[in-house]
Amino acid sequence: MSEESLLAERFEAERAQLRAVAYRMLGSLAEAEDAVQEAWLKLSRTDVSGVRNLGAWLTTVVGRVCLDQLRSRTSRREDPLPEQEGQVRLPDPVVSGLSTLDPVHEVLVADSVGIALMVVLDTLGPVERLAFVLHDLFEVPFDEIAPILGRTSAATRQLARRARRRVQGATPAADSDVARKREVVDAFLRAARGGDFEALLAVLDPEVVARSDGGALVPSALRRGAAEVAGQAIAFARFAADGRPVLVNGSPGVVSFADGRPLSVMSFTIHDGRITALDVLTDPTRLAALGLTG
Numbered sequence: 416m417s418e419e420s421l422l423a424e425r426f427e428a429e430r431a432q433l434r435a436v437a438y439r440m441l442g443s444l445a446e447a448e449d450a451v452q453e454a455w456l457k458l459s460r461t462d463v464s465g466v467r468n469l470g471a472w473l474t475t476v477v478g479r480v481c482l483d484q485l486r487s488r489t490s491r492r493e494d495p496l497p498e499q500e501g502q503v504r505l506p507d508p509v510v511s512g513l514s515t516l517d518p519v520h521e522v523l524v525a526d527s528v529g530i531a532l533m534v535v536l537d538t539l540g541p542v543e544r545l546a547f548v549l550h551d552l553f554e555v556p557f558d559e560i561a562p563i564l565g566r567t568s569a570a571t572r573q574l575a576r577r578a579r580r581r582v583q584g585a586t587p588a589a590d591s592d593v594a595r596k597r598e599v600v601d602a603f604l605r606a607a608r609g610g611d612f613e614a615l616l617a618v619l620d621p622e623v624v625a626r627s628d629g630g631a632l633v634p635s636a637l638r639r640g641a642a643e644v645a646g647q648a649i650a651f652a653r654f655a656a657d658g659r660p661v662l663v664n665g666s667p668g669v670v671s672f673a674d675g676r677p678l679s680v681m682s683f684t685i686h687d688g689r690i691t692a693l694d695v696l697t698d699p700t701r702l703a704a705l706g707l708t709g
Contacts, residue, residue, distance in 0.1 A: 422463075426455055429470045433477050439548045440481035442506030442533050445704065450480045471559065478549055478563050485541035503635035505628040505696050506533035508680045510670060510705060511662045528552075529664045530682040530694045534626070535585045539578050546571050547578035587691040589666070589684050596685045597660065597667040603683070603690060604658055604669065607648040615645035620689040630698030644693065670707055677707040 433454060437447035454476045466472045508530060536544055542564050549555040550571075557568040557575070564571055590596055599618055606614035619641040627636045638644050658669040663682040671678040680702065684692035696702065 419459075422458065425469055426458055426473070429473050432470065433473055436474055436477050436548065436553060437481055438507075438509075439528060439533070439536065439552055440478070440544060441484060442537055444507045444509070446484060450477050450484065453480050471555070474549070474553065474555060475559060475563055478545055478555075478560070482541055482545050482563065485544065489541060503626045503628045503637055504537065505626060505694055506530065506537065507701065507705070508663045508668070508682055508696060509665075510668070510680060510707060511665075529589060529666055529684060531589070531684045531692045532582070532586050533664070534694065535582050538585070539581065542566075543574050543578040543581075546574040547582065550575045551579060587684050588686045589691075590686055590688070593667060595688065596683070599685050599688055599690060600660070600667045600669065600683050603648070607652045610649050610652065612645055612649065615648055616641050618688075618690055619644055620686065620691040623690055623693065625693040625695070627695040628698055630700055632699070633697055672707075675708070677702040677705070680705070680707075 430451060433451045434447050437450040438444065441447055441450065454473055457476055458473065463469060463472065536548070539547065545564065546557075546560055549560050550557060557571045561568045561571040564574070566574070602618045603615065605611075606618065621641050622639070623641055623644050625636075625638045625644045625647065629635055636647075638647060657673065657678075658671045658681070661668050661670050661680075663680060666683065666685075668683060669679075669681040671681075676699075678697065680696045682694040682696075683690050684694075
């Protein structure tokens, strides 16, 4: 095997992990893939004969690429924060069949990286997000993260600590029993289809937050409280009428179709048997990019 082929083989062995890092950093499946590809280009042009841990080296490369991308977003101010000025920007959902996750998706959504957590990560500044993602989610030592940020290890540790507090304070707790969560989602769908307001209140947490992202053409929305969310669920029950059970970031969710086209992806955060967060992506452009088939 040639040296180039061997290097490509070693890179492919790391690809899934690198995509997982980039997805948590960027919240975009397409941009995550671009970041991984850029890491390959750098690898192919670099002498890594002296690199003892290629996976760690590639992880820091992807981290740098993602950091640059996040800083570019901030300077352009094209992407609103999840709840900025009434706008909602949801991360790309990772959608799989209900029974099992395929290996690629399983790595992408390991460590319970639900949509609710991804939404909170989007509120972090670029350097905080990098420090938190690499250290807390992928156990990269601070000594290896610090050079990416141009900071000391102590300063990097402080960034991660600050990000951790924000994440823990803003991320709702979630049940882990997939079967039980599916029962709650099914109960929500039955109530929405049947226009049963009281039944919806029974499965919604009193402080539930519902976010919908319709992209450029459809106004996004943020709603709080069981009564308001229940009313909207009934009003938009057409999205639940042809809802099909899936896994969204490893947790029970729903994809709705019309004439073979996806209309929405719904993700649920459930705690103590009640829905605490409902995130709905209805942006037709982004839905089409997910490759969902009816």
